[in-house]
Every structure is written in structure tokens, then in C-alpha cells.
Amino acid sequence: MLHERNKGKIIIDIENENGKINSKMVNRGIAKKSEIALTTLLVNFVSLSLEKGKNPKELISKHLDEIMGLFDPEK
Numbered sequence: 689m690l691h692e693r694n695k696g697k698i699i700i701d702i703e704n705e706n707g708k709i710n711s712k713m714v715n716r717g718i719a720k721k722s723e724i725a726l727t728t729l730l731v732n733f734v735s736l737s738l739e740k741g742k743n744p745k746e747l748i749s750k751h752l753d754e755i756m757g758l759f760d761p762e763k
Contacts, residue, residue, distance in 0.1 A: 694718060698725055 696717030703710050719725045737744040 698728060
């Protein structure tokens with residue numbers, strides 16, 4: 689398989705384990721650069737939210753504190 693330097697992939701695997709959603713992310717190529725990966729994820733999040741009739745700002749406001757608590761229990 690040929691690999692082009694100017695391409696990248698972000699692969700997100702999602703599993704349901706005992707009623708809990710677990711996910712992991714793999715970055716390849718130019719997506720290994722954190723700025724590119726984060727910006728790409730944000731653009732796709734906004735695009736998918738709007739496509740599904742959801743307000744991305746409301747989704748972030750509603751869920752960000754809970755998500756942050758997964759990584760920092762004091763929040």
C-alpha cells in the first residue's frame with residue numbers, strides 16, 4: 689500500500705461494553721499533528737451536529753463538564 693505524506697487518518701473505534709460506551713482513537717499521517725487532528729475533529733463534530741439538526745454549541749455546553757469529569761474527577 690502506498691502512503692502519501694500529505695494524507696492522514698483519524699480512526700475512532702466505539703464499543704458498547706456492559707452498557708458503557710468505550711472509544712479509542714488512532715491518528716495516522718498528518719493527523720498525528722495535534723493541531724490538525726483537533727481541528728479536523730472539531731470541523732467534523734460541527735458538520736455532523738448540523739447535519740443531524742443539533743446545535744453544536746448546545747451539545748458542548750450540555751456535555752463538556754461531564755466529559756471533563758471523566759478525566760479529572762475533581763471537576
